[in-house]
Amino acid sequence: QKEVEQDPGPLSVPEGAIVSLNCTYSNSAFQYFMWYRQYSRKGPELLMYTYSSGNKEDGRFTAQVDKSSKYISLFIRDSQPSDSATYLCAMSLSGSARQLTFGSGTQLTVLP
Amino acid sequence: EPEVTQTPSHQVTQMGQEVILRCVPISNHLYFYWYRQILGQKVEFLVSFYNNEISEKSEIFDDQFSVERPDGSNFTLKIRSTKLEDSAMYFCASSANGNTIYFGEGSWLTVV
Numbered sequence A: 001q002k003e004v005e006q007d008p009g010p011l012s013v014p015e016g017a018i019v020s021l022n023c024t025y026s027n028s029a030f031q032y033f034m035w036y037r038q039y040s041r042k043g044p045e046l047l048m049y050t051y052s053s054g055n056k057e058d059g060r061f062t063a064q065v066d067k068s069s070k071y072i073s074l075f076i077r078d079s080q081p082s083d084s085a086t087y088l089c090a091m092s093l094s095g096s097a098r099q100l101t102f103g104s105g106t107q108l109t110v111l112p
Numbered sequence B: 001e002p003e004v005t006q007t008p009s010h011q012v013t014q015m016g017q018e019v020i021l022r023c024v025p026i027s028n029h030l031y032f033y034w035y036r037q038i039l040g041q042k043v044e045f046l047v048s049f050y051n052n053e054i055s056e057k058s059e060i061f062d063d064q065f066s067v068e069r070p071d072g073s074n075f076t077l078k079i080r081s082t083k084l085e086d087s088a089m090y091f092c093a094s095s096a097n098g099n100t101i102y103f104g105e106g107s108w109l110t111v112v
Helices: none
Strands: A004-006 A011-014 A019-025 A030-038 A045-050 A054-058 A061-066 A071-076 A085-093 A106-111 B005-007 B010-013 B019-024 B031-037 B043-050 B053-057 B065-068 B075-079 B088-095 B107-111
Touching: A004 A085, A011 A019, A019 A085, A019 A106, A030 A061, A045 A054, A045 A061, A045 A071, A071 A085, B005 B088, B010 B019, B019 B031, B019 B088, B019 B107, B043 B065, B043 B075, B075 B088
Parallel strands: A011 A106, B010 B107
Antiparallel strands: A004 A019, A019 A071, A030 A045, A030 A085, A054 A061, A061 A071, A085 A106, B005 B019, B019 B075, B031 B043, B031 B088, B043 B053, B065 B075, B088 B107
């Protein structure tokens, strides 16, 4: 079983739609959870960082963590064509200099 | 906005040659990382560096690889005796506290 699983998509939605991106993980020791956005041939851009179960909102983005189910989600409201990218979930164990374990990424296209 | 900068953006090298990838982390960040992403695959952790020493490294980071912080601003990854399978995008990243990790745009290495 992979440590972090993410539906690769591709996912295509109309502009204005609510997008739901999900990851599951097997290692219950993961404590910190991140979502990154990656445009083609570019570096991952940090979108959200959470460390507790529940929801965290930032503008149009909401990150949700359910540690009991080992499941995290990213919701994008009022999606825009500029949101078209690959979304990566990443997580790490506790401790300093934490190394990230990434999901494989979900490719999202928002159609105008 | 501060950013991690990487050079070169693209390097082509012959198999067996040594390459040095350079990074300038975000000023006042204390944790530094190298990750790589083979085309079409996950972003993978290579090494983390804190307080002038390696704090964690993955199985990928064997004797072929080394890192150095030669001065107060640069962070380098050296790959000795490159192999075809070293062809990948190499990302440098930095963090102020080991929590939120920011990535550079990447150095695309092609080994021929």
